[in-house]
Amino acid sequence: MRETLHGGWRLRAVGGPVPAFLVGRQVPAVVPGSTHLDLMAADLIPDPYLDRNEAALTWMHRVDWQYATVFQAQAPRLDERVELVFDGIDTIATVELNGDVLGHTANMHRGYRFDVSESLRDGANDLTVTLSSALAHAEQMEAQLGWRQRAYPHPYNAIRKMACSFGWDWGPDLQTAGIWKPVRLERWDTARLAQVRPLVTVDAGGTGRVDVHLELDRATDRDYTAVVAVGDREERVAVTGDIAHVTVLVPDARLWWPVGYGEQPLYELTITLLADGEPVDVARRRVGFRTVTVDTEPDETGAPFTFVVNGKRVFAKGANWIPDDHFLTRITPERLQRRIDQAVDANMNMLRVWGGGIYETDDFYDACDERGVMVWQDFPFACAFYAEEEPLRGEVEAEARENITRLVARPSLVLWNGNNENLPAYTDWGWQESLQGRSWGLGYYTELLPKLVDELDPTRPYAPGSPYSPGDLPPNDAHYGTRHEWDVWNALDYSHYRDHIPRFCAEFGFQGPPTWATLTRSIHDQPLTPTSPAFLLHQKADDGNGKLHRGLQPHLPVPDDFEQWHWATQLNQARAVAFGIEHFRSWSPRTAGALVWQLNDCWPVTSWSAVDSDERPKPLYYAIKHAFAPRLLTVQPRQGRPTLVAINDHDQPWTGTVRATRQTFDGDPLATAELPLSVPPRSTALLDLADDLLKPADPKSEVLIATASGADVHHLFAEDRDLGYDPAPFVATVTPAAGGYRIDVQATSYVRDLALLADKIAPDAVVDDMLVSLAAGQSHCFFVRTTASLHSPSTLVRLDVLRCANMAAAPR
Incomplete structure (x- = not known):
């Protein structure tokens, strides 16, 4: 019998720098939940996501807290086992029942079970969970195990807690505490x-083939039988000890495929434990049949990193995933489903669960299993050196065992990865000398974790880290394994993505602010500028605004007006990432994956995300959707001249004709050509462009447009800031439509990257597409979905709402 214990909890501060308004005070607590959320619900602290409130709450880092509840129960009967189970506590806790100390916790990434047979009593039972400051504990562990380098000030590498809880270059420093997963009594x-x-x-x-390995926890010796059913197939075995193995075969199993490669059939797996023929416990899973390997065999260029699913090579199109809310218990299954749907709608087939976050919840993997989104799963180590001694080592092994076992049946999970960027931190970042002989985590990544994966989950591959290159090579070698590309953003213009042809780019990205509605909901500076106090607090990257400015300057003027600066930096973010994606895809199959940093945000912030923390897609989202389209035309340099690359990510060949035209911005054709198109399935093809298409008479006022069966590419001959755009190149009309509004745009001159920033008019408004380029005379229809009934629909075509690159290049 399982009884959840989520009611009647109270919270109070019990140690540390407790402010006067909390001394001696209790507030209702929600479990699962966190201290911040409970204090917010009691109107005792402000929302830390708004304005500069994050900085005003740093006192919470060192406060100790106590959760307490009273629940009714019966004392254990003779031969009955009773355990108190916590699926997750954040993080350093002492658990007591009726005054008896049951035990202590020191790891957010695992669950804990406590035998309460001697403590549980008939009637009312007092349960308390006392949480010590995670920061104080981490500092104590660091003093005990020795200081180790990390990317950020707090010693997040000395505690098994979500690393980004201590702040990151896109996240707040809130250091949550609470009972963050379910708690129950099992008997x-x-x-x-x-x-x-x-x-x-x-x-x-x-x-x-489903090989089910079972372990029993016996209260009494009986005749036990395990019955395992997969769909309509069933096998059973007598369990004579505490372990058992049951195999169920499913002939002609329907295969699970990544999205875009086939369907995602899932089979119900049920394991029933019988005692003397009567069911006493049951477990359920959903499984999908597929094989997955990573091809790393050396070739003429180096060594690839190519996912192979069911024998078919897959180009990984996707993004990195961070926790979708810094307050994890606010993330609902429905929110996760919306986010995964956004990824799929943007033509992604992979998400990398990044190592500075958490092992995601079952709801996340459910959504990925159902939608065919492959999951690359990091173990939670990021941007730091980690001690390999006790007590940290035991916690690492316990959490890895628990989570490998929990996730082993997930068809979406295609890779276990040892860490994020800790290998180049050792070899390339100048940190090595600081170790002075101390351990730094290599044993985890090359010994412990691969051993556990081999023992518990031999069905999928393991990589020691990201980036990673084999042998003695630098981890970020472009010719081998996986690469992170951060010279762009940190130091170089985005055109330098073309400097390298990685085998698999697991991280690359460029910053931009959140959508206007999200920004103005969360920041209320007057005036609002890139350097106003709250805006700067929501820009966590080192010299982030400086990099935005320097990244914008070669391409577009840097506006003085904040609203125009907001649009220009969002546009430049979209351009930069799309530039990288198209370069990487154009080199397929040599390059076999491109994972953008990052899909999502955990709070309102200027960041690398495509979808902001209020779930609104930024212009970047639409740029990614276009750049990851199954069929793509892109102009790339090959052998010293621009070349048309046709990319076909379908199982059917792409055939037909490419129509290419060099024309003026006013629409006058200057040179035309028709090119035969024949691209095999899952392949790329190079098409030569004649000189008359590539040599403009006036580079400032001409464009090359190539189209083929719904795909097109617009190639300009100068940067936007140097082009002779018409700053008012279209006319537009608005018509009410079911579920929202239809906006028809007619181009009177060349229009580049037309965007409809509908959230400026209605916070829930979402447009179906963005960053659409039009030749003079062409038209496009946008659909804006919103529940708002606009008093003046024409506001949707205001110059600050219906925008294009022409306007950014010539700011008003």
């Missing part, structure tokens, strides 16, 4: 399924 007088580990494979002949 049984026979046995329970203590562990269920299904290994799912596919035999060469197409038979699906």
Whole structure:
């Protein structure tokens, strides 16, 4: 029997720099939840996501807290086992029941079970969870184990807690505390399924195989039988000890495929434990049959990093994933589904769960399983050196064992990865000398974690880190393994993405502010400028605004007006990332993956995200959607001249004709050509462009446009700031439509990157597309979805709402 214990909790501050307004005070607490959320609900602290409130709440870093509740129960019967189970506590806790100390916790990434057979009593039971300051504990562990270098000030590498809880270059420094996952009382007088580990494979002949490894926790000795059913197939085995192995074969299993490669059939897996023929426990999973490997065999260029699913090579199109809200318990299954749907709608097939966050919840993997989104899963190590001694080592092994076992059956999970950027931190960042012989985590990444994956989950590959190159090579070598590309953004113009042809680019990105509605909801500076106090607090990157300015300057004028600066920097972010994606895809199959940093945000901030923390897509989102389109035309340099590259990410060949025209901004054709197009499935093809298409008479007022069966590319001959755009190149009309509004745009001159910033008019408004370029005479229809009934629909075509690059190049 399982009974959740989520009611009646109270919270109080019990130690540290407790402010006067909290001394002796209790407030209602929500479990699962966190201290910040409870104090906000009691109107005792402001929302830390707004204005400069984050900085006003740093006192919470060193406060100790106590959660307490009273629950009714019966004392254990003879031969009955009773355990108190916490699926997750954040982070340093002492758990007491009726005054008895049950135990201590020191790891946010794992669960804990406490035997309460001697403490539980009939009637009312007092349960308390006392949380010590995570920062104080981390500092204590650092003093005990020795100082180790990290990317940010707090010693997040000395505690097993979400690293970005201590602040990151896109995240707040709030250092949450709380009971962040369910808590319950479990009791049984026979046995329970203590562990269920299904290994799912596919035999060469197409038979699906589910090898279920079971562990029992017995209260009494009985005749136990495990019954395992997969769909309509069933097998059973007598359990004579505490472990058992049951194999179920599914002939002609339907294969699970990444989105865009096939369907995602899922089979129900049910494990029933019988005692003397009667069911006493049951566990359920959903499984999908597929094989996955990563091809790393050396070739003439170096060594690839190519995912192979069901024998088919897959180009990974995707993004890095961070926790979708810094307050994790606010993330609902529905929110995760919306976010994964946004990824799929942007033509992504992979998300990398980054190592500075968490092992995601089951709801996240459910959504990915159902939608065919491959998951690259980092172990939680990021941008730091980590001690390999106790007590940290034992916690690392415990959390890895628990989470490998929890996620082993997930068809979406295609890679375990040892860490984020800790290998180049050792070899390339100048940190090595600071170690003075101390351990730094290498043993985790090359010994402990691969050993555990091999033991518990031999069905999928493991990589020691990201970036990673084999042997003695620098981890970020472009010719081998995986690469992170951060010279662009940190130091170089985005055109320098073309300096390298990585085998797999696992991180690259460029910053931009959140959408206007999100920005103005969360920041209220008067006046609002790039250097106003609250705006700067929501810009966490080192010299972030300086990099935005320097990244913008070669391409577009840097506006003085904040609203125009907001649009220009969002546009430049979109341009930069799309430039990188198109370069990487153009080199497929040599390059086999491009994962943008990052899909999402955890609070309102200027960051690298495509979707901001209020769930609104930024212009970058639409640029990614276009650049990851299954069929793409792009102009890339090859052998010293611009070349048309056609990319076909379909299982069918792409055939037809490419029509190419060099024309004036006014629409007058100057040179035309028709090129035969024949691109095999999952391939690229290079098409030569004649000199008359590539040599403009007036580079400032001409454009090359190539189109083929719905795909097009617009190639300009100078940067926007040097082009002779018409600053008012279109006319537009608005018509009410079911669910929103239709906006029809007619180009009177060349229009580049037309965007409709509908959230400026209605906070819930979302446009179906953005960054659309039009030749003179062409038209486009946008649809804005909103529940708002606009008094004046014409506001949707105001110059600050319906914008294009022409306006950014010639700011008003």
